[in-house]
Amino acid sequence: MDETPKKLVELKDLQLYFNQGKSNEVRAIDHVSFDIYEGEVFGLVGESGSGKTTIGRAILKLYEPTAGQILFDGQDVTHLKHKHLSEFRKDAQMIFQDPQASLNGRMKVRDIIAEGIDINKLAKNKAERDAKVQHLLDLVGLNKDHATRYPHEFSGGQRQRIGIARALAVDPKFIIADEPISALDVSIQAQVVNLMKELQTEHSLTYLFIAHDLSMVKYISDRIGVMHWGKLLEIGTADAVYNHPLHPYTKSLLSAIPVPDPEVESMRQHIEYDASIETDGKERQMVEINPGHFVLATPEEVSVYKNQQK
Numbered sequence: 001m002d003e004t005p006k007k008l009v010e011l012k013d014l015q016l017y018f019n020q021g022k023s024n025e026v027r028a029i030d031h032v033s034f035d036i037y038e039g040e041v042f043g044l045v046g047e048s049g050s051g052k053t054t055i056g057r058a059i060l061k062l063y064e065p066t067a068g069q070i071l072f073d074g075q076d077v078t079h080l081k082h083k084h085l086s087e088f089r090k091d092a093q094m095i096f097q098d099p100q101a102s103l104n105g106r107m108k109v110r111d112i113i114a115e116g117i118d119i120n121k122l123a124k125n126k127a128e129r130d131a132k133v134q135h136l137l138d139l140v141g142l143n144k145d146h147a148t149r150y151p152h153e154f155s156g157g158q159r160q161r162i163g164i165a166r167a168l169a170v171d172p173k174f175i176i177a178d179e180p181i182s183a184l185d186v187s188i189q190a191q192v193v194n195l196m197k198e199l200q201t202e203h204s205l206t207y208l209f210i211a212h213d214l215s216m217v218k219y220i221s222d223r224i225g226v227m228h229w230g231k232l233l234e235i236g237t238a239d240a241v242y243n244h245p246l247h248p249y250t251k252s253l254l255s256a257i258p259v260p261d262p263e264v265e266s267m268r269q270h271i272e273y274d275a276s277i278e279t280d281g282k283e284r285q286m287v288e289i290n291p292g293h294f295v296l297a298t299p300e301e302v303s304v305y306k307n308q309q310k
């Protein structure tokens with residue numbers, strides 16, 4: 001029997017350049033290829049400006065790629081338009097970093113959540129629409145009285161729950177969560193991550209979970225991709241990337257995570273990243289160092305990485 005998991009999202013040599021050919025050209029996505037398997041949580045990490053959001057927005061067709069291909073459920077969605085694009089947007093939804101900014105403050109929670117239901121005509125009448133909204137509120141841990149209130153009446157964590165309910169309303173297969181907990185109090189972050197994890201299991205969802213640090217991503221993700229300056233530098237299982245990092249940039253990101261134990265924390269040393277490895281003009285490719293664990297490397301670097309793992 002074929003045990004290979006099904007690929008839900010495939011990025012093939014994707015490039016997205018802003019202001020192409022001009023003096024202010026930004027290579028936000030620079031020859032990036034990776035797959036997201038059905039039912040997995042794929043964590044994408046990297047510091048601010050590394051291109052994570054642009055990848056999310058390119059997958060959802062909010063940006064037109066410069067070159068390369070995006071496949072969703074085996075279909076080429078790179079240049080989808082009109083009706084096909086609306087259908088695709090029902091399958092693929094986004095949860096944003098700042099629930100304050102992404103929820104329309106003048107709309108009642110009921111109408112925010114029902115936006116996708118209305119656009120896609122998923123309810124036959126008002127009663128069905130209300131019932132769907134109530135069910136969604138329940139799913140994300142809010143109650144039915146919340147339906148008639150406005151976003152400003154809620155805490156940050158509750159607002160993010162509203163954003164999650166809105167995404168779930170169209171019964172998507174795939175959700176891109178772009179730094180969904182970064183704007184929340186630390187005490188609330190774990191609750192929202194736990195909710196997302198529960199919903200993922202219950203609704204057989206696939207997630208692309210974007211974050212700038214590895215701490216929470218490690219907890220929620222099956223596999224992790226590490227990005228810097230528009231390039232994917234390393235990809236592997238959460239365990240491999242976290243416990244056996246290969247690329248110096250990944251090591252540097254990991255060394256930046258504070259440790260809860262004060263004694264260990266006082267000994268923690270931040271590893272500075274020397275980015276000249278990315279600007280030396282050498283040709284690099286993603287190479288599999290251990291099964292499923294890839295790093296962007298020259299042939300000489302491959303030998304070094306392999307030796308390190310022994």
Ligand SMILES: Nc1ncnc2c1ncn2[C@@H]1O[C@H](COP(=O)(O)OP(=O)(O)OP(=O)(O)O)[C@@H](O)[C@H]1O
Pocket residue numbers: 018019026027028046047048049050051052053054055212
């Ligand atoms: N609309 C745009 N026009 C021009 N440049 C852009 C645009 N959007 C993003 N960029 C640039 O593309 C690069 C990647 O940005 P992106 O937002 O994808 O990074 P990120 O890793 O998601 O960072 P953050 O965590 O800050 O959102 C950055 O250099 C950014 O300045």
